[in-house]
Amino acid sequence: MITYQSYRSGDEQLIVNLWNDCLPQDPMTKKRFRHLVLLDANFDPEGMRLAFDEGKLIGCVYAVRRKLPMYGTDLEPDNGWIPFFFVHLEYRNEGVADQLFQEAYDFLKKHGRKQVFFASYAPNYILPGVDEASYPEAFQFLKKQGFETQYSPVAMDKSIVGFTRAPEVTALKEKRDREGYSFSAARDQDLYEVISFASEKFNPDWGRAIREGILQGLPLERILIAREQHKLVGFCLYGGYEGIPERFGPFGVDPEQQGKGLGKILLQECLFAMRSEGLHTAWFLWTGETTTAGHLYKKAGFNITRKFHVMKQHL
Incomplete structure (x- = not known):
């Protein structure tokens, strides 16, 4: 029987293990998870929705809203974010992700959020958005959920040997x-x-x-x-x-x-x-491919290594 709940103390290793099974291009460690998620000033356990099948973690969606202003007093009261999600391969297309996302939406709406972004959250973002080439199923799922692409930043690398x-x-x-x-x-x-x-x-x-x-x-x-x-x-x-x-x-x-x-x-x-x-290498995760900065990087010998889609849905 599949059950759904929020994050509880002690779930960390289960989350990291499933993360690494589901997101092989972007593996996680317990230390990074601790620093980027658990110690984030905006972290709320209720926003991390988990699915279990007889005690086995099979899915995770993380929703977050700003509790601490990024600058000045702006709490961006209309905005929420989903920085990451993943579902065990054997449980995809069975409604698990749909239920987790609905619970994430409910969490954000309860706190007055009117729109949700994937995944341009700051601070402590993992990736700028969804990498369609690496995770085509995730991109298609987000589109079916009603997310629309806002822009598509790129990651670049350069050998400096x-x-x-x-x-x-x-x-x-x-x-x-x-x-x-x-x-x-x-x-x-x-x-x-x-x-x-x-x-x-x-x-x-x-x-x-x-x-x-x-x-x-x-x-x-x-x-x-x-x-x-x-x-x-x-x-x-x-x-x-x-x-x-x-x-x-x-x-x-x-x-x-x-x-x-x-x-x-x-x-x-x-x-x-x-x-x-x-x-030996210089790299970064986020710039506009056709911006002034993007052109500068290309002229300096940087090559595009990944492309992401920042997406948005109205709640």
């Missing part, structure tokens, strides 16, 4: 230096400004990632900044997410300063710093 600075970018950096720009590693005195700049100019989650990365031991020399005279105009870093050195980002240049090649310079300096540490 043998990386050297491009002469034309080095020449551009020298030109910008003469014009009053400077490029350097961040110091303590820069941190408040960098975090505020990232949050206000781009995304509050970027500021959070920088702050938490430093608290978890991110070396300041992995944060590079650009200034025009004394004004901060750009930054990039690596190793900020989950302490993974080869994970690049976040990265941004003041929109008012774009067109001057500052992003190109910061990216090259960052890749050089990564290679200087002996790293």
